[in-house]
Amino acid sequence: LFDAVAAKVDQQPCVAFLGNGSVGHYVKMVHNGIEYALMQLIAESYDLMKQVAGLSNKRLRETYDRWNRGPLKSFLIEITAEIFRQQDKIDGGELVDKILDSAQQKGTGKWTSQHAMDVGMPVPSIDSAVTMRQMSGLRDQRLEASKSLPLTFSISRIEPDVFVGHMEHALLFSFIVSFAQGMSLLAEVSREKNYSLNLQSCAKIWRGGCIIRAALLEEIRNAFRDDPSLKNLLNAPNLRERILESQESCRWIVKTAVESGIPAMTFSSSLAYFDAFRTARLPLNLVQAQRDYFGSHTYQRLDQEGVFHTDWAQKAIPARSASE
């Protein structure tokens, strides 16, 4: 029966036994969380290519269509190209321009973000995609603010070919980061709940029949084949070159968005996640000092074991806490 209904990739059906207990439901939820991130990234790419590079709907369609024949090949890029072709039969022109910019949600992206926070695995690309759906719903407040807080500068147009070239790499980079976040959550929850989830199988079945299916999943599958205990795709040797090459374009795109006053929250959150993930020393030592200052929450040291508390306001000698 499965063979009859499931999509196939390389003659292999896109179904598998994933693991114990409720793992199938959990994997589907995280699939949808990743889907939110990819959709928001594509929406941001559309906004920036239209406003900064001046692309018409026709040119946008051609661009997504071309991308769908390269490393970005995926269902969501494919249908985006088709969406820009759709004519409005009521009023003429392209239908996409007539659609209200208030997106709705069924809740699975939100559940992913909320549960990831409980588990302690950060998924900011998904969080920001949920945020942007909610921002889109505050349309009356946005219309009011668009009048009282106008852009104080004009947007500098950028040559379309340069812009589109960077955007293709920025999208690829941010897609990888979004998958990395979702799959790191799956790895952690599988460990916590004894799901025995095989992430290689997961990447394998996502290659066909589902909304986030993408050529990229072949490389992701190989990453988990090479190291089934991999905790985060950003540490996968086979993705390293691609990540390091494409990050520069994402950096360029985020800078351009920031200069242009165009919100690109999921691009910027993806980049900041990457930059934080590869930072040996974050400034959260200061946060721990503040917490110990106002709440005696204690801190740990880099150079020795133990839990410490300092009477900061008194400038006293740091005392080992009672728990030692």
Added chain:
Amino acid sequence: LFDAVAAKVDQQPCVAFLGNGSVGHYVKMVHNGIEYALMQLIAESYDLMKQVAGLSNKRLRETYDRWNRGPLKSFLIEITAEIFRQQDKIDGGELVDKILDSAQQKGTGKWTSQHAMDVGMPVPSIDSAVTMRQMSGLRDQRLEASKSLPLTFSISRIEPDVFVGHMEHALLFSFIVSFAQGMSLLAEVSREKNYSLNLQSCAKIWRGGCIIRAALLEEIRNAFRDDPSLKNLLNAPNLRERILESQESCRWIVKTAVESGIPAMTFSSSLAYFDAFRTARLPLNLVQAQRDYFGSHTYQRLDQEGVFHTDWAQKAIPARSASE
């Protein structure tokens, strides 16, 4: 009794009857969510001033101390200056440099983010602060990635006075945005739960005795005094000049962070929230088209009432949905 224990500002105790039901607990939770955002912003300012402008701990202390005599005057800026003065009695040097960069949390910031998602009020500055606490906890993975994904460029040093000047305004801007997010959540939840929360009282009592107390709260209080039904501080007339002036510095700081490969997720999320909030037309029309394409979730139009569905793959005539 309240008079005896409560902090006072201008001879007025910082306690008040806030409203119905569980409103006091809810306000305290959101207070803590805002606190997470402000702490993370200060941590990012420290990281950037140290790494990009080369400030020593002594210079950092002087900087936060000076800021505490200007518009940023607040408890968190004040204790940050004191933290940079604290010597390490175990090993010499400044204690802050010896503290482990893995921050912990009691959960109130996380609860704020999770509940805000349920309510549909975006609080990305708080979400990103929760994210960064969790990123800080993934220290082993970060250390591994710091070796395999090194910076592919060197950080350009920027003249300290220029950098510090922009940073003061960027912090002020992002503090306002963080308060705006938290208080918009309070306004919405008060409406939903019939709390009858008076946001002017809320801003008034936050001016003293609590961790987020700040000179800025006087202006925030005035915003709600002038318009008790104000849904978002970004639309407050009395804050308009300050917001429009300081946003440019935040834009400059985020660009510099992105160029330097230093994560500044809460600065960039605050700026993207601002840019999205004042955008009349977001690209979420594309997200609605995608949702209608793959899931027949329907969409609304800009030019007429109703709920619509299109058979996108068939390029068919848009049909009014059955619900009309």
